[in-house]
Amino acid sequence: MYKYDNYDQQMVDARVEEFRDQARRRLEGKLTEDQFKPLRLMNGLYLQLHAYMLRVAIPYGTLNSEQMIALGDIADKYDRGYGHFTTRQNLQYNWIKLEDAADILADLAKVEMHAIQTSGNCIRNISSDHFAGAAHDELVDPRPYAELLRQWSSFHPEFTYLPRKFKIAVIAAEKDRAAMRLHDIGIQIVKNDAKDGGSEIGARFFVGGGMGRTPMVAPMIRDFVPLDQLITYAEACLRVYNRYGRRDNKYKARIKILVHELGKDEYTRQVEEEFAHLLKQGVEPPREELERIKPYFSDPAFEDGPKSVDRSDPDFAVWVDRNTHRHKHDSYVSAVISLKPVGGIPGDATGEQMRLMARLAKQYSFDELRIMHTQNVVLPHVKIGDLHALWTELEAAGLGSPNMDTIEDMIACPGLDYCSLANARSIPLAQRISERFDASGKTSKLGELKLKISGCINACGHHHAGHIGILGVDRKGVENYQLSLGGSEAEDVSLAKITGPGFTEDGVIEAVDTVTNVYLANKQGEERFLDTYRRIGMEPFKEALYG
Amino acid sequence: MRVLTGNDLKTGDVVWWTGETWSRHVDEAVDAGERAEEILAAEEAARRVNVPYVIEATREEDGSVRPAHIKDRIRALGPTVRPDLTLKPKDPEAIDWVI
């Protein structure tokens, strides 16, 4: 785990005191809402439907037990006993009082956490692979690079007022578990064949992806940037954007629009030009900085142990098959704690559950937890020999749903139940669909099926990238839902296509059932829903839906 | 009727204009009529409410007030997916009123 250095801690502490003063001035009436709003947003404090909402950054989704306990305690002390894990690996509290906000930030700062740059047109939390440092298939741990980017992008004066918010993801495996190509910048750490016959590690850059009203998959603009030029190249990408990005029209202000309008080649040409210029200016942090960061992410002291589990308990065996991921050490796995109980609210966890997960992390996973963009929690390093004990505790706490990557493991944004921008509710759909598919026993037959639900076109619920996506729209004041099929945010990335006219709430749940029936009827061999859709196309689904 | 709503500055709670003050209960809302904008400006300036706005609503036969848009009905009650956290945690039908 990365530890703050003095500079980090001083910056965060100073921000807390600065915000305390700003909030006090607002409460005393010395600041108007217009003056205060940008200040509170800089500290992750939004005003939502029922109260203020605070978004806490969890850099690249990694946290330790102490931090998770602090998050749980804040939920109990200042909120209504729970928090919501988001698709960008952050946490949101829904019921915050302005009077308490500075105290919460102070509590966060004590455990090296904050809410800085979780809002506004700046570089947001850097996201990464939730199995980083543990996965069997990664080249290196991507988090030191994510941390380097975090340091570079924190309080960067040039990038504090970008045309629009800016999101970066970093991965280091062929498998994309971070929706990397749907970010403004996606970075994949890769190995190339160096001239001397050896190999060298560097970064592949994808720029201009995103969701929202104009979803785009980021094209690759450079297949190899040497690691000691990583920050310089990222800076060049941002400089060109900062120079040309549209500030006059919020809907056209994202970098994806610039890359699209200039064309990938022209954008790349300008980036390369800027890059050449920047290389001479020495903007890259010294190599020692990366070397200083790396040990914080070194492997814990793994020990050899059992390499398989006793499968005599069928419920346990199902959970192991579904919710664990192969580790680079053969006596360990990464275990996924599902925050998707049947009929529950995707991504919500109570303070008590957070403290329990923290304790389990301490006991079974070298004190480490991860937040997944699919709104679940990972214990990255669990001994295979400890899995049964872990699962028993999770089951008892209602956290043992064996549903990772199934239709019940859907992403759902807060929607109209909490969000002031929403057109329609998302959570009730998630709840009803998981109840229905669980009751009919269809979930396991369907295998991997990624359902993603957003309550409006901002696409916080990633509906464009769902094998099945649902988007809430407002139809003359009544909630209505558009269905789309064929999206993916993994390495086989694609954008979903709308099936046709929208549905009512009941109608869209039927429609989801209908399209899964089309899949089951047409499935060949081991095909997933997405594979069948790609092979047979939209027509059979349309036919079944609209006849 | 034209109803005024906003959030409490300190707590963020959803509040409704009762003619004299701000209440958490939509049923206490009054028709601000022509004076809506004037009241909003004065109340906001006095920091008795945050980001207030005017909505359309109807007074039902039983005297209750029903905002025209679902969003304001959810604001009035609370999240439909957490009946325990709404203003009417004991009323199982409260959610039906929203929809």
Ligand code: HEM
């Ligand atoms: C309730 C408070 C929230 C508000 C007000 C909000 C607002 C927005 C807005 C305005 C956008 C569109 C930005 C743009 O296109 O430039 C957006 C996009 C997004 N939000 Fe949220 N959001 C909220 C909650 C969440 C949550 C809970 C999640 C995770 C579950 C999330 C994840 C995202 C993601 C992944 C995007 C897509 C980014 C892209 O366009 O590439 N947001 N949000």
Ligand code: SF4
């Ligand atoms: S997609 Fe829309 S409704 Fe859902 S959280 Fe984002 S802004 Fe709110």
